[in-house]
Amino acid sequence: MSLPHVLLGLLWTSPSTGYDLARSLDEDVAPLWRAEMSQIYPALARLRRAGFVLLRVLGPRRGPRRNLYRITATGRRELKRWLAEPAAPPSSKDEGLTKIAFLEALPAPERHALLARYERTIGEEIRRLRDTAPPDGFRREARRGAVDRLEATRRWVRSLGGDSAVVAPPAAAPLKKR
Amino acid sequence: MSLPHVLLGLLWTSPSTGYDLARSLDEDVAPLWRAEMSQIYPALARLRRAGFVLLRVLGPRRGPRRNLYRITATGRRELKRWLAEPAAPPSSKDEGLTKIAFLEALPAPERHALLARYERTIGEEIRRLRDTAPPDGFRREARRGAVDRLEATRRWVRSLGGDSAVVAPPAAAPLKKR
DNA sequence: TCACCCTATATCTGAATTGATATAGTTTCT
DNA sequence: AGAAACTATATCAATTCAGATATAGGGTGA
Numbered sequence: 001m002s003l004p005h006v007l008l009g010l011l012w013t014s015p016s017t018g019y020d021l022a023r024s025l026d027e028d029v030a031p032l033w034r035a036e037m038s039q040i041y042p043a044l045a046r047l048r049r050a051g052f053v054l055l056r057v058l059g060p061r062r063g064p065r066r067n068l069y070r071i072t073a074t075g076r077r078e079l080k081r082w083l084a085e086p087a088a089p090p091s092s093k094d095e096g097l098t099k100i101a102f103l104e105a106l107p108a109p110e111r112h113a114l115l116a117r118y119e120r121t122i123g124e125e126i127r128r129l130r131d132t133a134p135p136d137g138f139r140r141e142a143r144r145g146a147v148d149r150l151e152a153t154r155r156w157v158r159s160l161g162g163d164s165a166v167v168a169p170p171a172a173a174p175l176k177k178r
Numbered sequence: 179m180s181l182p183h184v185l186l187g188l189l190w191t192s193p194s195t196g197y198d199l200a201r202s203l204d205e206d207v208a209p210l211w212r213a214e215m216s217q218i219y220p221a222l223a224r225l226r227r228a229g230f231v232l233l234r235v236l237g238p239r240r241g242p243r244r245n246l247y248r249i250t251a252t253g254r255r256e257l258k259r260w261l262a263e264p265a266a267p268p269s270s271k272d273e274g275l276t277k278i279a280f281l282e283a284l285p286a287p288e289r290h291a292l293l294a295r296y297e298r299t300i301g302e303e304i305r306r307l308r309d310t311a312p313p314d315g316f317r318r319e320a321r322r323g324a325v326d327r328l329e330a331t332r333r334w335v336r337s338l339g340g341d342s343a344v345v346a347p348p349a350a351a352p353l354k355k356r
Numbered sequence: 357t358c359a360c361c362c363t364a365t366a367t368c369t370g371a372a373t374t375g376a377t378a379t380a381g382t383t384t385c386t
Numbered sequence: 387a388g389a390a391a392c393t394a395t396a397t398c399a400a401t402t403c404a405g406a407t408a409t410a411g412g413g414t415g416a
Binding site: 002006009012013028029031032033034076079080082083084086087088089090091092093094095096097098099100101102103104105106110114117118121122124125137138139141142144145146148149150151152153155156157160 | 333
Binding site: 195197 | 393
């Protein structure tokens with residue numbers, strides 16, 4: 001329900017083609033929101049039907065034809081409406097953390113390996129985000145937020161098994177009420 | 179591709195019904211992985227076809243019949259295989275953070291309101307996680323990780339607009355290479 | 357020139373996910 | 387007794403999403 005709104009957000013400052021939207025989604029909005037081309041084109045078609053964007057076909061001066069999408073006044077209103085709407089807390093479906101929740105199933109030596117590998121994975125992602133050119137304005141702040149969050153996760157993974165501290169399962173809760 | 183594995187993880191220690199799986203998924207694995215009943219029943223059926231779980235129908239002594247699922251040796255092997263497999267870094271599709279990335283579209287006064295509201299939402303989620311009974315072992319650690327991450331996000335939201343500091347968009351990057 | 361990569365469009369399949377709905381017995385409160 | 391809430395099963399439709407595939411012109415380097 002929100003990919004169309006994300007696209008409106010990207011179109012806020014300047015018109016763009018579907019391809020360029022996909023690229024700036026991938027580069028700027030980075031890990032906060034992802035989408036494949038196969039989602040973007042249908043989403044643009046829906047936005048167009050709803051009157052939130054206008055399509056202008058650029059004649060093939062040089063190269064293939066390009067479809068340029070421009071946000072309309074209605075589209076701007078819709079984006080603002082969506083922004084003002086309350087957002088759900090991050091649900092962050094996370095395969096890595098979920099696996100750690102089931103670490104009990106693994107013999108102790110392998111636990112450490114898993115934690116160490118996951119920590120490396122997160123580290124690489126942080127580096128990747130730092131190395132790619134930062135976007136402007138609030139987009140840059142948002143990326144910083146994403147990095148902060150990754151760093152918090154990495155600290156936590158470290159606290160679990162970085163230095164072979166708690167590779168054994170923690171003691172059971174003294175009291176468990178149900 | 180992983181809900182079945184999560185279910186295997188939940189079945190690791192003791193057999194359970196689909197209903198109870200849904201409940202402990204919701205209570206223990208909490209925000210890291212969610213699923214509705216409508217996903218769980220088909221997933222259990224697939225696990226059964228794959229030979230990863232066995233179904234025992236409990237006769238309706240008192241009450242309706244209950245379908246009890248028990249993990250098999252093959253299922254345990256499969257869970258371990260999945261755990262050992264490298265996990266992708268958290269992609270954390272996050273509507274709240276994404277909205278902040280497009281804050282430019284909103285007039286300054288409304289920006290502050292949005293940030294404040296999102297901060298409250300996160301705070302409530304943190305409190306909710308703290309108040310519900312903590313699970314045991316690594317599941318508890320995983321929840322702590324989820325809370326840590328939420329707290330990092332809250333700090334970041336505060337740094338953006340908590341005390342009306344940066345409600346104006348930050349200065350543009352001096353250099354942007356493309 | 358040929359191969360390869362990039363830009364650019366778009367569709368198709370299948371899986372994952374959500375939300376709504378249906379059924380039915382049990383317990384608990386009023 | 388009646389209503390409401392809980393346990394428990396299950397299906398359906400609609401949407402979202404990922405991955406693969408198809409087509410085609412342009413630029414670059416061997």
